[in-house]
Amino acid sequence: MALLPIASLLVAGAAHAQDLAPPGGLTDSGRLLLTQGVSSVEGAAGGGIASWAVISGYGTRDSIGANAHFTNVSLPNFDLRTYGGSVGLYDRVELSYARQNFDTGSTGGKLGLGNGFTFDQDVVGAKVKLFGDAVYDQDSLLPQVSAGIQYKHNDRGAVIHFVGGKDDTGVDYYVSATKVLLAQNLVLNATVRATKANQMGLLGFGGDKNNSYQAEFEGSAAYLVTRKLAVGAEYRTMPDNLKFAKQDNWLDVFAAYALNKNLSLTLAYADLGSIATFQHQRGVYVSLQAGF
Amino acid sequence: MISKIRAAGLALSIAAGLAAAPLTAFAAEGAANRAGADPIAGDGVFKAFHGKEGIDRLVDDFVVRVTSDPRIAKRFEGADLANLRLQLKAQFCYLVGGPCTYEGKDMKATHAGMGLQNRDFNDLAEDLQISMDKEHVAFQAQNQLLAKLAPMQRVIVTK
Numbered sequence: 001m002a003l004l005p006i007a008s009l010l011v012a013g014a015a016h017a018q019d020l021a022p023p024g025g026l027t028d029s030g031r032l033l034l035t036q037g038v039s040s041v042e043g044a045a046g047g048g049i050a051s052w053a054v055i056s057g058y059g060t061r062d063s064i065g066a067n068a069h070f071t072n073v074s075l076p077n078f079d080l081r082t083y084g085g086s087v088g089l090y091d092r093v094e095l096s097y098a099r100q101n102f103d104t105g106s107t108g109g110k111l112g113l114g115n116g117f118t119f120d121q122d123v124v125g126a127k128v129k130l131f132g133d134a135v136y137d138q139d140s141l142l143p144q145v146s147a148g149i150q151y152k153h154n155d156r157g158a159v160i161h162f163v164g165g166k167d168d169t170g171v172d173y174y175v176s177a178t179k180v181l182l183a184q185n186l187v188l189n190a191t192v193r194a195t196k197a198n199q200m201g202l203l204g205f206g207g208d209k210n211n212s213y214q215a216e217f218e219g220s221a222a223y224l225v226t227r228k229l230a231v232g233a234e235y236r237t238m239p240d241n242l243k244f245a246k247q248d249n250w251l252d253v254f255a256a257y258a259l260n261k262n263l264s265l266t267l268a269y270a271d272l273g274s275i276a277t278f279q280h281q282r283g284v285y286v287s288l289q290a291g292f
Numbered sequence: 293m294i295s296k297i298r299a300a301g302l303a304l305s306i307a308a309g310l311a312a313a314p315l316t317a318f319a320a321e322g323a324a325n326r327a328g329a330d331p332i333a334g335d336g337v338f339k340a341f342h343g344k345e346g347i348d349r350l351v352d353d354f355v356v357r358v359t360s361d362p363r364i365a366k367r368f369e370g371a372d373l374a375n376l377r378l379q380l381k382a383q384f385c386y387l388v389g390g391p392c393t394y395e396g397k398d399m400k401a402t403h404a405g406m407g408l409q410n411r412d413f414n415d416l417a418e419d420l421q422i423s424m425d426k427e428h429v430a431f432q433a434q435n436q437l438l439a440k441l442a443p444m445q446r447v448i449v450t451k
Contacts, residue, residue, distance in 0.1 A: 030411030032418065060410035062451075091410075139329070139443040182439035185432055226431050227421060 029261045029292045030060040031091070033227055035135050035180065037187075038256050038266050039069035039289050042123045042150055042200065043084045043098030046176075047234045048268050048285055049250050050218035052189045053146035053176035055129055056096065057088035057291055058261050064089050067291030069098075073270055077107040077278040080202075084123075086291075094148075096125040102202040107278060113159065119202050125150040127176075134178045134187075143179035143188075150174075152201040163276075164242045165204030166211050170196050174218075187230065191218035198241050199275055207241030214239045222256070231255045248273020252285060264289045327383050327394040328447075329440040338390040340433030344381075347390065351380045354423040363415045367406065387440045388433075400447040407451045417441070 037054045040046035045056035045067075057065015065088040073080040084098035100121040108117030127148035134144035150172040154160060157168035174193040181188065194213045196205040206212075216239060222232030236250040254268035268285035275281045324330045332338075341347050355377050359368045368376075379402075385392035396402065417438065424434045 028411040030409075030414045032414055060414065062409050062411065133445075136442050136445040138439040182435045182442060185435055224431070224435070 026063055027065065027292055028060055028063040029058040029065065030063060031058045031065075032135065033258050033261060034224070034230055034256065034264075036065070036067075036088070037178075038264060038287060039067055039071070039084070039086060039096075039098075041071055041073070041080070041082045041098070041100070042125065043069075043082070043086055043096035044125045044127055044148060044150070045086060045088070045094060045096075046191075047189065047220040047222070047232070048252055048254050048266060048287065049236050049270065050189060050220045050234050051125075051127070051148060051150075051174055051176055051191055051193075052220065053127075053129065053132075053144045053178035053191075054134055055088040055091050055094045055127065055146070056086035059088050059091055059292075061091045065091075065292055067289055069287060069289040071266075071285065071287035073272075073283060073285045075272065075275070075281040075283040077105070077281060078275060079103040079105060086125075092129050094125070094127040094146075096123075096127075098123040098125075100200075100202065102199075104276075107276075111276065119154060119156045119159075121152055121154045121201050123150050123152045123201070132177075134180045135182075138180075138182050141179070143177035145175065145177050148174050148176065152197065152205075154201055154204055157204075160204030163203065163244050164208035165198055166206035166208075167196075168204055170201055170205030172197060176218075185224040187220075187222040187224065187232070189218070189220040192216070193218060195239060196241065198239070199247060199272075200238075203242065203245075203276065207243070209243045210239065210241045222254075228258045229255065245277045246274050254285070262290060262292055323386060323393045323395075326396060326398045327386050328399040328444045329387060331387055332389040332436055332440065335389055337388045337433050337436045338385070340430050341384075341388050341390075341437075342427065342429075344385055344390060344392070346427055346429070347385050347388070348381055350423050350427045350429070351377055351384060353426055354420055355380070357419045357423055358416055361415065361419055364412050364419075367408070367412060384437065388437055399444045403448045403450070408449050409451050410445065410449050413445050413449050 037045045037052045044051040045054050046052035056067050059065030068085045070083045081101045082098050086096035088094050102119040104117045109115040127146050129146045132142050132144040152170050154168045160168050172195040176191040178189045193216045216237045218236045220234040222230040224230050233253045238247050240247045250272050252268045252270035256266040258264040266287040270285045272281045379396040382392050383394045386394045
């Protein structure tokens with residue numbers, strides 16, 4: 001029920017985004033549709049589960065852009081909700097915040113945590129574009145490359161320590177390369193992330209099996225069906241730090257639809273593998289994003 | 293002495309090579325430089341644009357669209373629109389692989405001093421997409437032309 005106000009806020013925000021973004025002002029929504037990607041579950045502009053090199057919002061190098069998002073992933077034994085916002089400054093720097101609720105529902109009872117036990121995590125991110133332009137550089141294979149950092153804090157330190165996690169706070173570092181191949185109607189992304197996060201940090205950072213940073217990979221490929229619709233798939237490798245529960249890699253297939261520059265909807269089918277000993281966590285991912 | 297002879301020999305072979313090259317190759321290269329890109333190979337995209345007639349319709353619609361788009365209309369104030377239509381028709385026809393040559397000035401020269409920003413470039417691209425939709429050009433063929441135009445941002449956008 002708490003979702004409805006957020007959704008209506010997003011839609012209301014979208015309806016007024018044009019008023020907030022007068023042509024020629026500090027905002028211009030001057031980039032082309034879908035070229036900002038969508039808000040990922042960690043708040044950064046990207047695919048659904050991967051962070052990309054693009055800067056959030058439709059702002060050009062002369063302006064700012066911004067987004068708010070709400071995402072829900074319904075899994076057999078868990079629900080993941082994430083909401084937050086991001087700002088793109090001059091198509092160069094991105095600042096983002098996401099609040100993640102990992103709701104164990106009735107599974108919490110089976111784990112001895114109590115029904116409805118929820119892990120909440122804050123993710124504060126910053127990303128800077130280093131070189132290249134994903135869209136303009138169509139005469140070369142050079143991608144747009146960005147470097148980013150995500151500071152994460154989980155509010156369930158005691159449980160994390162109990163299951164073998166080492167920390168409730170962690171920092172991810174990543175480098176992303178995104179390329180739009182217009183003539184082939186493709187968007188490709190590859191990201192390398194140095195991380196200690198268990199299930200993105202929802203089960204803490206580091207563990208009794210491994211407690212050092214590991215390089216993980218995030219790959220996304222999307223096909224542009226129309227100007228407003230992209231379909232694709234993503235794959236994300238994960239560390240396996242905890243003895244009590246094996247962690248699998250994540251993957252999804254998605255369709256992202258931009259109604260216009262102010263509102264987009266992403267639907268996906270995600271397979272997050274085994275989470276906290278519960279296997280085959282596959283479910284529907286829905287994300288609504290509003291911005292300019 | 294030996295190096296002089298070698299240099300002379302090299303010059304001679306270059307001259308021979310130039311003389312042997314067909315003149316059309318030079319004309320094509322000049323057109324590519326002026327039009328801002330090499331043309332798309334084959335005639336599939338040209339056909340997707342419905343040939344010369346389709347491109348003419350597209351450009352007529354496009355010029356009306358950009359000159360009445362409140363975001364960028366002022367960029368065309370005082371412009372010779374008849375000439376703009378003529379040049380765009382030739383440039384687009386050439387770029388999509390049609391049997392045309394573009395004899396106009398290069399992209400840097402035509403946009404010099406306009407102080408264009410990325411938003412202008414992208415707004416114009418959006419208008420072009422709408423005009424291509426109106427001409428019922430397949431999305432994939434649209435992107436082939438946009439892929440040729442996109443890198444021109446580097447010389448067209450100066451502000």
